[in-house]
Amino acid sequence: MTTGRRIDLRSDTVTQPDEKMRVAMSAAEVGDDVLDHDPTMRRLEEETAARLGMAAALWVPSGTMGNLIALFLHLRRGDRFLASAAAHVLEAELGSAAWLAGGMPHALPWTEGPGRVSVEDVRAFAGNSAPYYALTTRLLCLENTHNFAGGTVTPPDEHAKLVSAASEANLLVHLDGARLWNASVALGVPPAALTVGVDTVQVCLSKGLGAPVGSLVAGSKAFVTEARRVRKMLGGGVRQGGVLAAAGLLALERIEDLAQDHVNATTLALGLAELGWQVVRPQTNIVIAAVPDTGAALQSLDRVGVLATAVPGGVRFVTHRDVPAHDIAEALRRVTAASDPVPAA
Numbered sequence: 001m002t003t004g005r006r007i008d009l010r011s012d013t014v015t016q017p018d019e020k021m022r023v024a025m026s027a028a029e030v031g032d033d034v035l036d037h038d039p040t041m042r043r044l045e046e047e048t049a050a051r052l053g054m055a056a057a058l059w060v061p062s063g064t065m066g067n068l069i070a071l072f073l074h075l076r077r078g079d080r081f082l083a084s085a086a087a088h089v090l091e092a093e094l095g096s097a098a099w100l101a102g103g104m105p106h107a108l109p110w111t112e113g114p115g116r117v118s119v120e121d122v123r124a125f126a127g128n129s130a131p132y133y134a135l136t137t138r139l140l141c142l143e144n145t146h147n148f149a150g151g152t153v154t155p156p157d158e159h160a161k162l163v164s165a166a167s168e169a170n171l172l173v174h175l176d177g178a179r180l181w182n183a184s185v186a187l188g189v190p191p192a193a194l195t196v197g198v199d200t201v202q203v204c205l206s207k208g209l210g211a212p213v214g215s216l217v218a219g220s221k222a223f224v225t226e227a228r229r230v231r232k233m234l235g236g237g238v239r240q241g242g243v244l245a246a247a248g249l250l251a252l253e254r255i256e257d258l259a260q261d262h263v264n265a266t267t268l269a270l271g272l273a274e275l276g277w278q279v280v281r282p283q284t285n286i287v288i289a290a291v292p293d294t295g296a297a298l299q300s301l302d303r304v305g306v307l308a309t310a311v312p313g314g315v316r317f318v319t320h321r322d323v324p325a326h327d328i329a330e331a332l333r334r335v336t337a338a339s340d341p342v343p344a345a
C-alpha cells in the first residue's frame with residue numbers, strides 16, 4: 001500500500017517553527033543573557049509570568065530542566081515528594097528528581113480519575129509526625145494536563161482543593177504544566193486560574209505551541225533569583241537567547257489554536273473507536289488506545305505511514321498544529337485500509 005507522507009502523531013514536540021516564527025527569530029533584539037539579561041528573554045519571562053499569575057519566570061532550555069530546578073530548590077536530602085502515578089517527573093526525567101534534587105518519590109494513585117490524585121491521599125502521605133529516621137514529606141508535584149494518563153485535565157476547583165490540602169500539611173506545591181495551555185483552553189479558563197496557590201510552575205513552549213526550544217519555570221522573585229543560579233550550575237544559561245525567546249513570544253500568541261488540536265484528537269478517537277479500537281474520549285490533544293501488543297500495533301501503523309508511540313498497554317497519538325484536520329481524516333483512512341492492527345476488544 002502506498003502511504004505517501006508520514007503523519008507524525010508521536011508527539012506535539014515534533015512541531016516545527018513556521019516561516020513567521022523563523023522571521024521573528026531572525027529579527028530578535030538580543031543581548032548576553034548570562035551577563036546582564038537579553039531584552040527579548042526578559043520580555044518573554046515577564047509576559048509568561050503575567051499569563052501564569054506568578055511574580056516572575058525564568059526561561060530554561062527544557063521542561064525537564066524547569067522541573068529539576070524547582071525540585072532542586074524545594075527539596076533536601078531526606079525529603080519525600082508526592083506525585084501522581086506515571087507523572088513525567090517520575091517516569092520520563094531519568095530520576096533526576098531523586099538523584100539531583102535529592103527527593104525520594106512517592107507515587108499517588110489515580111483516585112479521582114486518570115492522572116488525578118485525591119485530597120485524602122495527599123493528607124494521608126503528608127504527615128510529618130514520624131520518628132527522626134522517617135522521610136519528611138516536603139512537596140506535592142501536580143501535572144496538568146497529565147501526559148501519560150492521556151492529557152487529562154484537573155479543573156480549577158479540584159486544583160484548589162489539592163493545593164489547600166497541601167498547604168494545610170505544610171507541603172510546597174510544584175505544578176508540572178508542560179501542557180497547562182491545553183488544560184486552560186479545554187476548560188475555557190485563563191492559565192492563571194490553574195496555578196492558584198502553587199509555589200512554582202513549569203510550562204513548555206516547544207510542544208503544541210510550536211516553538212523549537214524553551215520552557216519557563218515561574219515562582220516568586222526570590223525563587224527566580226535562586227533558579228537563575230541553579231540554571232547556570234546545570235549549564236542552562238544561554239547567551240543571545242533572544243533568538244529563541246522571540247519564537248516563544250510568538251508561541252504564546254497561539255494558545256487559542258490548541259482548541260483545533262483538541263477537536264482533531266476527538267475526531268481521531270471517535271474514528272478509531274468506530275474501527276473497534278479501545279479508546280477513551282480525549283480531554284485535550286492526547287489519545288491513548290489500549291492494544292494487546294503495542295509493538296505489533298506500532299509496526300502496523302508505521303507500515304501505513306502513521307506514527308505513534310508506546311505507552312504501557314497501549315499506543316499514544318498526540319495531535320498538534322502540524323497535522324491539520326484533513327490529515328487526521330487521512331490517518332483514519334489509512335488505518336481502515338490497513339485492516340491490521342485490529343486490537344482485541
Ligand SMILES: *Cc1c(COP(=O)(O)O)cnc(C)c1O
Binds near residue numbers: 061089
Ligand atoms: C514534555 C514534558 C515535560 C518536559 O519535557 P522536555 O522534553 O524536557 O521539554 C515535562 N512534563 C511533562 C508532563 C511533559 O509532557
